Amino acid sequence: MRILIYGAGAIGSDLGALLSASGEDVQLLARGAQLAALQANGVTVEYQGQPSVQVPVKALSAEESSGRFDLIFVTLKSTQLAAAAKSIVSLLAPDGVMVMIQNGLPWWYFDGVESAHQGARLSCLDPDGVLQREMPLSQVLGAVIYRPVTQTAPGKIFLPKVMPPKLQIGEVDNQLSKRLQSIADLVSRAGLPTEATQDIRRAKWQKLMMNLIWNPLCSITQSSPGYIVQSALAADIVGLMMLEGSAVARSVGIDLKVDPLAELERVRHNLAQTPSMLQDVRAGRPIEFDAIMNVVVEMAQLTGVAVPTLKSVAAMLDVLNAGVIRQGKGIGFLNS
Structure with a gap:
């Protein structure tokens, strides 16, 4: 399985380091000083009260990346999604999956399940309808991460001892699919406990x-x-x-x-x-x-x-x- 981390900031670098260390075929998409640091030294991870650890990773720019990916972890901020939507989808395999790890509520909140407000648009999240047009919901998984990572410098992240880490992922239609459980197992094996949920909105x-x-x-x-x-x-x-x-x-x-x-x-x-x-x-x-x-x-x-x-x-x-x-x-x- 080819895996891409689209947005190698704090969360993306952390997830990329975990998957790389566990032997997965994963690439991190970055730019500027962050890209240079990742290519030169990998991800430097500092855990509170412990010595730092350097994890080699494969980091590329958008121009250097080629081919399609079976699994894309989109770790951009929600404010960056519309501008990157076409690029993200262009890198996705026809039967690939995007795991959307953003804070807050998603643009698709009222899609995929029956509700009193089914089909309602949240204009503050997708004012021009770009995400609705460009991101196929059949290939989207919602995600919630509990891992307070801070980027302290290019290529360096810090993890305080604040709460037990956890990732929750779910289908837009709330189904417990095979792909959902497969991805949950993959990330759990890499060291981040991951739960497949039937209610991603909750x-x-x-x-x-x-x-x-x-x-x-x-x-x-x-x-x-x-x-x-x-x-x-x-x-x-x-x-x-x-x-x-x-x-x-x-x-x-x-x-x-x-x-x-x-x-x-x-x-x-x-x-x-x-x-x-x-x-x-x-x-x-x-x-x-x-x-x-x-x-x-x-x-x-x-x-x-x-x-x-x-x-x-x-x-x-x-x-x-x-x-x-x-x-x-x-x-x-x-x-x-």
Whole structure:
């Protein structure tokens, strides 16, 4: 089986290193300084409290890549998907599969299964309909990853001891197919426990309820979750965001049990994690907030749920994102 990692950033480099070390035929698609570092030294993996490990990988540019791949792990951010859609599909074998590892909810959320909103379009995720046109859903698997990887330099990643790692993958139509279980087994053998789920939308929401809170708040405050919950006022905002987010989930058929006090306690000692949005702000990259924040606000409008706190936080993220784009460089404590 020929495997491609499309987007060798933090998650892509980590997954590529695991699959390469397990002997799979895998290539990592990268560019610029990241490509040069991967070709020269492979992936340097630093686990918290342990010596770093170098894993040789086969890294190529888009121009150097040739042939079709049976399995493509798409680890781009959701904001990059539309621009890359044609390229991704051009590299996919006729019976190949794309595993879409992005934070937040997917553009195909209301496709593939019966629901009150079947066929509804989420304009913030696919405003021009590019993904709907270019990405064949019969070859798409949704995915949710729990592995807080940070890229510290080109070719170098850091994994803190925050939570047990896990990957969940599922078919758009919620079927437990043979290909789904085969891919789950392959990734599990490589060292990342992987579950084939019959409800990928629920799995997406379960992680989104963490990303919906901590990605925006960490970005705006330039702080890890443990520092945020030390503020009573900020802790109140966390609770309001969780309750509003779970209300939107219920409105589309996903009943999540949320416990704001338990969530505050869970992160109380988490003083080192830098969620992906915070990494983007500090690196001067556009923030990936459509699939995490704006999609929930759009769903709330569709289903008639009031989300005043989420809308306020979304507004602040919008201004922050505009500032990052306008300045063209990273902002935050690390750059002061």
